[in-house]
Amino acid sequence: MSTFMDSWIASLQRYWQRHRSLQRSWRQHRYVALDLETSGLDPKSDQVLAMGWVVIEPPIIDYQQAQYFVTQAQPDLKQSPVVHGLVSRDFVDATPPRQALEQLASVLNGAVLVCxxxxxxxxxxxxxAKQHQLKLQPLATFDTLTFEASRLRQQQHHIARGSLTLPACRKRFGLPGYDAHHAYSDAVACGELFLAQAYQYAGSSEASLQELSGKA
Incomplete structure (x- = not known):
């Protein structure tokens, strides 16, 4: 009974700590903008070929904490040479998936995952992470695609096919074009879009992270 109570109390404490954190201004939080390149669309059968991320502490994108990894020594490339531009030689010095995940877990702990x-x-x-017996514990998530869709609907814009791609969303905010379909450049592009969305919505106000995340 004591073990159960200890576990229950610990869970309750984590819940309230998270609740209090979500009430803080969105600008007081750390964000990790991340992108993956995968061999397909099914997480049960397809591989994570590459991952890239940047750390954001509004209004700054901290490129010194940025990372990019290819994560398969024997990749199942499928259409990746066409879609991502990844070919076999890109994987000669691949980082073991567990090593890449350990670094991601460290930077993501207590931060907001942005994709x-x-x-x-x-x-x-x-x-x-489950395959490698690791836990990823972001404080919350923020979806730049969902945020943009919600923003357009509120303004009664027609959402045309292709209008919610990352380049299309960036264009509406006046952000420059970039080389798409590379995990690192896509992570940077996503991070820039997040800052544009957040500052347009909340500016320098004290809007809470919960309020901002609720729009995404």
Whole structure:
């Protein structure tokens, strides 16, 4: 009974700590903008080929904490040479997936995970972490795609096919073009879009992280 109570109390403490954190201004938090390159769309059968991320402490993107890894020594490339531009020679010095995940787990702990279509990336990350018996524990997630879709609907814009891609979303905010389909450049592009969205919505106000995340 004591063990159960200890576990219950610890869970309750974590819940309230997270709740209090979510009430703090969104600008007081750390964010990790991340992108994955995968061999396909199914986390059960496809591989994570590469991952890249940058750390954001508003209003700054901290490139010194940025990382990029290719993570398969024997990749199943499928259409990756066409979609991502990844070919066999790119994997000669691949980083073991566990090593890359350990670094991600460290930087992501207590931070907000930012992705363009976060559900897709998170499903792959969760499965990969489970395979290597690791835990990824972000404080919250923020989806730049969902945020943009919500913003357009509120303004009664028609959401045309292709209008929610990362380049299309960036263009509406006046952000420059970039070389898409590379995990690192896509992570940077996603991070820049996040800052543009957040500052347009909340500016320098004390809007809470919970309020901001609720829009995504």
């Amino acid at each position: 363009h279509h976060v559900q897709f990336d998170w499903q792959f990350l969760e499965r990969l």
